[in-house]
Amino acid sequence: MRYHSHIVTSLLLGATVAAQTPLSFTASYTAGVVIGSLLPDIDEPKSYVGRRSFGMSNKVKEAFGHRGMTHSLLVWGMIALVVTWESSSLFATGFVLGYLFHIIEDFLSVQGVPLFWPLQAKRYKIPLYRTGNIVEMMIFYAAFALLVYIGTKENLFYEWWKSFGSFM
Ligand SMILES: [Zn+2]
Numbered sequence: 152m153r154y155h156s157h158i159v160t161s162l163l164l165g166a167t168v169a170a171q172t173p174l175s176f177t178a179s180y181t182a183g184v185v186i187g188s189l190l191p192d193i194d195e196p197k198s199y200v201g202r203r204s205f206g207m208s209n210k211v212k213e214a215f216g217h218r219g220m221t222h223s224l225l226v227w228g229m230i231a232l233v234v235t236w237e238s239s240s241l242f243a244t245g246f247v248l249g250y251l252f253h254i255i256e257d258f259l260s261v262q263g264v265p266l267f268w269p270l271q272a273k274r275y276k277i278p279l280y281r282t283g284n285i286v287e288m289m290i291f292y293a294a295f296a297l298l299v300y301i302g303t304k305e306n307l308f309y310e311w312w313k314s315f316g317s318f319m
Pocket of ligand 1: 152191192222253257
């Protein structure tokens with residue numbers, strides 16, 4: 152999945168979670184969701200984050216391959232523990248959720264993800280789309296439309312805008 156699809160589908164999932172729970176859809180929460188939803192592709196040098204990782208991405212890919220360790224639920228669990236131990240901020244919560252959303256989104260691609268690395272190298276998937284194909288584009292536009300719908304219906308954009316002062 153391309154980075155803009157990850158951002159939009161993760162924001163949609165993040166908005167859905169915020170609408171169903173006491174979590175507030177603030178600027179720092181959404182910043183956390185976006186950054187968390189981009190970070191797992193640090194193992195792909197050609198990805199959006201990979202191109203901005205100052206060479207770190209090549210090292211990660213050399214060591215583990217693309218969609219290796221960074222796309223494992225077990226690794227996510229470790230990161231989630233450390234991050235939530237360090238901070239209970241909305242940014243940290245958004246980050247942990249965004250990272251999880253990325254794994255779920257890639258799980259729906261034909262390439263799949265090694266959910267239980269390092270215990271298992273097997274890639275799990277429900278193959279709905281192939282990266283960059285028409286189905287991914289449709290997911291992107293549908294997620295965008297749903298995000299606008301939920302954001303408006305649940306008053307999330309207003310909440311987001313109001314929070315901006317405290318984020319700066
Ligand atoms: Zn990925």
